[in-house]
Amino acid sequence: MSVVIIGAGPAGIQAAIHAARAKVQVTMIGRTADSAMYGAHIENYFGVPGKADGTEILKVGLTQALRSGAVHMDENVTAMERSGDEFAISTESGLTVNAKAVILASGVSRRKLNVPGEKELFGKGVSYCAVCDCNFYKGRRVAIIGDESEAAAAAELMTGYAAAVFWITAAPKASGRMISNAESAGAKIIGESLVEIKGDGKVSGIRLSGGSYLDVDGVFIELGARSSSDLAMDVGIIPDADGTVRTDDGCRTSVDGVFACGDMTGRPWQIAKAVGQGAVAGLNAAAYVRGE
Amino acid sequence: MVTELDDRTFDAFIEDNAVVMIDCWAPWCRPCRLIAPVIEEIAAELKGKVAVAKLNTDDNQGIAIRFGINAIPTLLVFKNGVMHEPLVGLRPKEEIKDYVLGL
Numbered sequence: 270m271s272v273v274i275i276g277a278g279p280a281g282i283q284a285a286i287h288a289a290r291a292k293v294q295v296t297m298i299g300r301t302a303d304s305a306m307y308g309a310h311i312e313n314y315f316g317v318p319g320k321a322d323g324t325e326i327l328k329v330g331l332t333q334a335l336r337s338g339a340v341h342m343d344e345n346v347t348a349m350e351r352s353g354d355e356f357a358i359s360t361e362s363g364l365t366v367n368a369k370a371v372i373l374a375s376g377v378s379r380r381k382l383n384v385p386g387e388k389e390l391f392g393k394g395v396s397y398c399a400v401c402d403c404n405f406y407k408g409r410r411v412a413i414i415g416d417e418s419e420a421a422a423a424a425e426l427m428t429g430y431a432a433a434v435f436w437i438t439a440a441p442k443a444s445g446r447m448i449s450n451a452e453s454a455g456a457k458i459i460g461e462s463l464v465e466i467k468g469d470g471k472v473s474g475i476r477l478s479g480g481s482y483l484d485v486d487g488v489f490i491e492l493g494a495r496s497s498s499d500l501a502m503d504v505g506i507i508p509d510a511d512g513t514v515r516t517d518d519g520c521r522t523s524v525d526g527v528f529a530c531g532d533m534t535g536r537p538w539q540i541a542k543a544v545g546q547g548a549v550a551g552l553n554a555a556a557y558v559r560g561e
Numbered sequence: 562m563v564t565e566l567d568d569r570t571f572d573a574f575i576e577d578n579a580v581v582m583i584d585c586w587a588p589w590c591r592p593c594r595l596i597a598p599v600i601e602e603i604a605a606e607l608k609g610k611v612a613v614a615k616l617n618t619d620d621n622q623g624i625a626i627r628f629g630i631n632a633i634p635t636l637l638v639f640k641n642g643v644m645h646e647p648l649v650g651l652r653p654k655e656e657i658k659d660y661v662l663g664l
Contacts, residue, residue, distance in 0.1 A: 391632070391650065392631070392635065392647070392650065393629075394631060396631070397650075398592060400589055400591070401587065401589070401633050402631060402633060405630065405631040487631065499591065502594070502595075
């Protein structure tokens with residue numbers, strides 16, 4: 270009789286408050302600091318005087334969710350799969366949490382880096398999907414770009430294909446376990462950021478923030494945590510081409526027991542909409558696990 | 562209808578059809594799975610104008626190497642046997658149709 274909420278921004282927190290108050294067991298997994306609301310000034314949300322501090326509102330909201338009975342795990346989800354009538358949700362610290370219902374509330378993720386060469390060399394050595402394209406880089410030299418769990422997983426994966434894997438991460442935020450897995454698999458961590466991708470018709474190398482140049486054949490841009498649309502696909506939901514997950518008025522996706530709310534259901538990307546959908550998703554997920 | 566090609570049938574398919582679009586994919590590639598139904602729809606809508614096929618790059622690495630494919634999904638497009646700039650990554654259906662019809 271449990272609900273797992275993936276994402277700890279305004280949609281996830283509101284879903285946690287409503288589901289927990291409906292007396293079901295609630296586990297919310299996600300980093301509040303990853304929310305677009307974190308560090309933002311909020312002016313257009315009901316009841317907020319002047320410029321409110323988004324970080325502070327998130328903190329208060331998280332406390333409300335915990336007081337309502339929800340449990341919060343401050344880490345990212347790496348995979349989700351169906352396991353009988355339940356869902357098994359894996360986290361970056363290596364834990365697995367089972368749930369009867371899942372609420373996807375992890376927002377939209379930035380995929381592009383917008384550095385010189387990125388757009389021009391996409392498909393010519395630049396990739397946004399290591400899982401898709403790893404096979405084309407057997408015996409070659411590749412760079413993985415990103416600080417979080419998706420980059421760590423890509424770095425580890427690519428060591429099974431490429432001759433040399435450089436993980437470019439100025440500020441690694443993935444879990445210690447994932448960083449250590451990537452390193453022990455053979456990825457070389459470079460604590461700089463990517464400045465430019467070079468190549469004429471195909472990638473030949475990258476320039477880094479320290480001024481050095483690295484010869485590589487492939488650049489895998491893997492920003493952020495596992496995206497919400499990727500997690501949706503894990504359980505058979507097909508998102509739109511832009512990653513939006515479609516829901517009905519009750520925040521139900523095309524898969525029974527999986528709900529979605531907030532930015533990932535499409536525009537407007539507004540706190541007011543995220544909170545409203547969070548409440549609907551929380552109540553409907555609680556009703557679902559109670560068999561109502 | 563989307564014809565399934567392999568390394569052996571690839572060249573003949575291009576020779577036998579004036580305008581050809583080939584969806585290069587692999588089973589573990591989620592974006593490929595997303596674009597697959599779109600390709601099926603395009604094949605039906607452009608029937609008689611464009612011959613649409615798919616190629617599993619995992620099983621047919623010779624073609625992937627020959628055409629320099631290093632990201633999937635890639636749509637290879639040919640007109641009268643001449644290869645045009647491939648479309649890489651997820652693209653909206655109308656953009657794919659416009660591109661192929663505009664060759």
